[in-house]
Amino acid sequence: MSTAQLLKNRAEFEDKIRKLIGRPVLLIELDMFALPCGCSGITANTRGLEVDDLEVFEQQLLPRLKEMATNLDIKPSIIFARLVPGSSIVASLNWRTLCTRCYPEFARGEGKMPRPDLYLLQFERRK
Numbered sequence: 001m002s003t004a005q006l007l008k009n010r011a012e013f014e015d016k017i018r019k020l021i022g023r024p025v026l027l028i029e030l031d032m033f034a035l036p037c038g039c040s041g042i043t044a045n046t047r048g049l050e051v052d053d054l055e056v057f058e059q060q061l062l063p064r065l066k067e068m069a070t071n072l073d074i075k076p077s078i079i080f081a082r083l084v085p086g087s088s089i090v091a092s093l094n095w096r097t098l099c100t101r102c103y104p105e106f107a108r109g110e111g112k113m114p115r116p117d118l119y120l121l122q123f124e125r126r127k
C-alpha cells in the first residue's frame with residue numbers, strides 16, 4: 001500500500017460518511033500501524049462523530065468500513081470505535097488484525113460495548 005492510496009481512501013471515506021450522516025464529520029488523520037505485540041491495522045481519527053451516529057447508521061456504515069479494509073488490503077479481525085472516556089464522542093475508528101495476546105482483551109465482556117471506551121462494529125470471535 002502507498003501513501004497515495006491512504007490519501008485517496010481518507011478523502012473518499014470522509015465524503016461517504018458525511019453523505020451518510022449529513023454532518024461535516026472530519027477524518028483528521030488516517031494511519032496504518034504495527035504494534036510490538038503483533039497487532040496491525042489502520043486508525044482513522046475522527047472529529048464530529050458521535051456514538052449515536054454509529055447506533056443509527058450501523059447497517060449502512062458497516063459495508064463502507066469493510067470496503068475501506070478491502071481497499072487498503074487489510075483483513076481486520078475487529079472493527080471498532082474508540083470513544084472519549086465518559087462521553088459520547090467518537091475519537092477514532094479502528095480496523096485491527098488482533099494478535100493472540102490482545103484477542104482475549106477484546107473478547108472479554110459482551111455486547112456492543114465491552115468497555116466504556118469501546119464500541120464494537122464488527123468482531124470475529126474465535127472458537
Ligand SMILES: [Zn+2]
Pocket residue numbers: 035037038039098099100101102103
Ligand atoms: Zn496485539
